[in-house]
């Protein structure tokens with residue numbers, strides 16, 4: 001049922017945009033606004049061209065094309081995964097009914113909200129990362145940064161397509177708003193907290209693409225289950241691109257840890273700051289920060305909104321099809337993290353049994369946490385392989401939380417409850433301090449020469465698309 005992508009069009013697409021003149025015109029009038037946004041809020045480093053992957057189709061084979069392109073001429077297109085004509089709703093009250101090709105009136109507002117929240121994160125990360133090009137540790141890394149940026153731009157297109165095609169005038173207005181809100185803006189910030197934090201250095205970038213893009217993977221995974229078929233198909237294709245973003249994060253942190261371990265071993269010291277590498281305790285602090293703000297993105301431990309989204313069929317669970325239950329959850333329960341108050345006014349960290357529907361945020365966050373542990377295991381393997389006894393770890397779920405059950409308390413990375421004073425006195429042991437950030441930033445000097453790499457990071461094991469590390473991935477202006 002897939003249609004060949006039309007690449008000769010102004011907006012490459014596989015949704016037969018040509019057949020719907022109104023929609024085509026609406027999107028063509030949004031396009032210059034998008035390009036203005038890209039010019040003013042996108043990457044600041046001037047380049048001639050970049051070796052980029054461009055999505056051109058959705059099939060298993062050959063869905064992407066690689067080549068040097070000027071970024072402003074990148075072909076941001078609209079691609080939905082192939083339609084399964086027999087697809088049925090997999091969960092909730094409508095389980096077993098045919099998937100929706102149109103938006104049911106009763107769910108219109110909720111679906112629009114879910115799409116806007118997802119859409120808002122896509123350009124936000126481009127804004128957060130816009131100055132990183134100036135300090136890239138290699139041309140390979142620079143190219144990866146720009147690849148992530150153009151694809152987040154395409155993800156914005158993916159959400160804007162849905163808003164334009166299915167949500168009428170309100171959808172078009174929301175599409176405009178997606179370009180007007182800006183990361184960190186005081187008047188009109190991005191919707192979610194983590195997307196208003198700056199990404200000031202490359203260690204932050206790798207941590208962001210590891211932990212925060214991974215949140216994106218889980219959110220897209222729940223929307224891929226949606227009864228609203230165009231949303232499902234859109235997210236399925238976005239997940240394909242998202243895998244590369246997380247590879248950038250995973251291998252980026254790998255390489256920082258590898259280089260640090262190497263300098264530690266060669267000099268028989270933990271104090272690698274004097275030697276131009278990033279000390280392990282600083283890496284741990286960056287990890288603590290990005291992990292905890294990403295946990296907040298999953299929302300409160302309990303949520304009646306999310307229960308309603310599930311029952312309505314708007315948003316499912318991670319890998320819904322593989323769950324061994326009735327996919328309706330009306331009589332199931334789940335233990336969620338909670339603050340206990342033993343009656344003496346002293347809270348403690350405990351668990352609370354709630355209905356499974358209300359605890360769906362917890363279910364998703366746990367899937368995410370288990371996935372994050374995979375990275376920690378990799379990084380510890382690198383340390384062990386270097387013969388070092390040091391290890392990194394994920395901090396406790398209550399650490400540095402601003403959303404949910406633990407928003408009102410402070411806890412150490414080991415889960416020990418702290419008074420506000422203790423937290424104030426000790427948080428610099430666990431979160432990056434100004435001194436740490438200044439040090440990391442002092443290392444961020446550009447290495448824009450072919451085949452060269454900054455001293456604080458190891459080179460990658462593999463290049464991109466079979467090219468070597470010393471390939472001319474980027475031509476600077």
Ligand SMILES: [Fe+2]
Nearest residue numbers: 122152155216
């Ligand atoms: Fe994205």
Ligand SMILES: [Fe+2]
Nearest residue numbers: 213216242245
């Ligand atoms: Fe991403």
